[in-house]
Amino acid sequence: MRWSQTFIPTMKEVPSDAEVPSHQLMLRAGLIRQLMAGAYTFMPLGYRVVRKVSQIVREEMDRAGGVELFMPAIQPIELFERTGRKEAFGNVLFNLEAKRGDRNLQFALGPTHEEVITDLVSREIKSYKQLPITMYQIQTKFRNEERPRFGVLRTSEFLMKDAYSFGASIQQLNEAYDAMYNAYCRIFERCGLEYIPVEAESGPIGGDASHEFMAPADNGEDFVVRCSGCEYAANQERADTGRSSSIPPAVNDAADPRKVDTPRAGTIEDVSKMLSADPATFIKTLIYSVSNGDPDESSDENIPPKTVAVLVRGDHEVNEGKVRRALGASRLELANEATIEELTGAPVGFAGPVGIQCDYVADHDVALIKSAITGANEKDAHLTGVIPGTHFELTETHDLRNAIADDPCPRCDGTLETVHGIEVGHVFKLGTKYSESLNAVFLDREEQKHPIIMGCYGIGVSRVVAAIVETCHDDGGIIWPESVAPYTVELIPLNIKDEETMTTANRIYDELSAGGIDVLMDDRDQRPGFKFKDADLIGLPVRVIIGGKGLKEGNAEIKLRTDSQATKVPIGEACDYVRRIVSAG
């Protein structure tokens, strides 16, 4: 491709509303343009990358036994009502209405396709003989994000590869899951993207039923916790802390806690400043409203929610998923102010475990505090010298908080560290959630009906592109891995008005192109420095310079994007040289 014949609008200045490197670089390199918040055009150069990533995904899906299909983006809302996800998605689901004659039709724009494909399978698959099968598509997904951000990393409309496996047994599910897991590893490897597979929230199946693939990046929205000593890695939502229960013995002759005035200090930060005390010596007491019962039964509306206090160390964060599991609760939310005032007799911010009038659960680390500061259940007052197990009862502790750096590893004697990550893929053992609600069943050998056992597997294709830019760049611009680069070679004739330069450049362009190498020739009438800057910005792996001093000596100058110095290669051997370094890469 000749630069003058395509459309690559580069920018010298950083657009003011782009904050993270991938967003800035994708705009500056002319890969994307914004239409509105959360919606971007992929420009010719950017779309070539999307297609290269898609092709890698496709090849690996096929290799893993998947078959490709293509489903509609508009979907009847009724399917989401049947699976209960109309409510679960809430505002994230794009609803749309259309008139046909005098009927008002209700649609959703597909945020994902579990409903559509399960509906399809429920009609077409009847026998264990048709199973297992894994189907996938690469298609635009629509989610009305509350806050789209970071360019193409989080948008309301994005390109996703979604795959769904259907099996007659847990074993078939596990085989499909493992095949997808391995395919994902190959995909990210081939894309040149560093990745960490992490354990993720796994829902009803439990165990190792879900992994996310995280690309480590400072601007990632997710927190990954990983062990420095072993392979353990998990989403922070999910990570175990490796702490174990230890119940402190009651101290018999302990002094009573002392009440101190803490006027208007309702946060740990305020109180720790006021008392010059380390937040790690506080017991944070959060009051939750908890509903028990089966989440799928709507009858639990009648059971009034219970109030439970959750105790964690002052510098720790409660992990609601862990609390929910520890309590066997189906629903959990922070209690409202009125409930808290009624319970503790104090406004929010002054709750504590001593004398509190409700059940409570404590995190392991609470038991390890020798002498704690807690709320006094009284306005503008805290207690100091509170000894867990002595001043309030403590017979068991749980893992209730987010793991943080320096926590012990749950698997080995190493310690944990946290890194930011971009979630680029997710594999998930669904089980029978959708097959049951949409009646996708099969008959086994004994003519017994069973719901089909499903898995789902997603890769955010457009997000992968952004993640690659986010992790592969330097001060000058993008550094594309060869596998996904929009073109492999940038050919730069230094002066397009020089006849010898252009004759030579055109010959090399033709020869490389004929050999199947993607070449972009910068045939714009610009000065060399201008072209070099743009070349660094758009980041093609190989740069070939024709003209000037080099040409006079009979040489082309060839340089990898990652090299600092060019290599002089005789014009006649330039194409061979390029072919060699390209195939070696």
Added chain:
RNA sequence: CGGGACGUGGCUCAGCCUGGUAGAGCGCUGCACUGGGGGUGCAGAGGUCGCAAGUUCAAAUCUUGUCGUCCCGACCA
């Protein structure tokens, strides 16, 4: 959805506080020079100052509302 910031030519921004002629650099068009890291000169084009209402003799500037964009947080199968 809570909190914050910003909307002035295609891009980056100044002007606003203290009301009175709309500016700079880059980019764009033409010509000339130049030709190895975003060059130089000359001549041009291009702006309802996001939109609306209000105050005023007069509003980019003050007030109110509204829309848009970005950031932090909550949320995210």
